[in-house]
Amino acid sequence: MTQILAHRGEAAYFPENTMLAFKEGLKSGADGIELDVQLTKDGEVVVIHDxxxxxxxxxxGLVKDHSYSEIQRLDASYKFKDLNQKVGIPLLKEVLHLFQSYPDKLLNIELKNGIIDYKGIEEKVIKLVRLYQLEEQVVISSFNHYSLAECNQINPEIETAILYYENLYKPWDYVEKIGAKSIHPYQLSIRSAILEKCLQRNIPVRPFTINDEVTMKKMFKWNVSSIITDDPKKAIKIRKLEK
Structure with missing residues (x-):
């Protein structure tokens, strides 16, 4: 059965990449969470997309130009007028601690180092994953495939996934070449023939970001490994109907 991963938490209704969004996504019944990480000026691994x-x-300003104490004072909910509370930017270790209570859930950690080269982010993230003993629940993804290759050298036991927008030639071969285990293609880049060949080789395929009903139904029919969506509640309802 196709798994449903809550993109940046339940981002359709709550401030993305916050503990509130993650908890609501898990509460909705999602099979896992997708999030993004960067480094602060003082080297802390924080959860934020941009x-x-x-x-x-x-x-x-830039995340990299702020210390964690400065980041900690910011409010990620200021555009959500209905929320009568401050919602902060979490540290990755807060999310990892949460996931220790969800041993059956998947956590997709995207390294946001495609534009800014965060030196040492691979080692820092892997060290935290190992500290919380979540190696078997975590998938590390990135558009920076050099970074993924480095992750595989540091710890080949943690699954890595290549993120991409454009069509890749024989992605099943490319995955093996850099030591990754799965692919996370943009929804318009996935083809049934590519999906079939990947699944035949036990390479999970998790397209992003699937929010509309038509595409959800298509992905469920194709039996992709997972979909990454802003609206896990909607996806869960459609998946039930498609059985």
């Missing part, structure tokens, strides 16, 4: 702070917080 390199800049403006879109998702009341802060300004």
């Amino acid at each position: 390199e800049r702070l403006e879109r998702t917080t009341n802060g300004t």
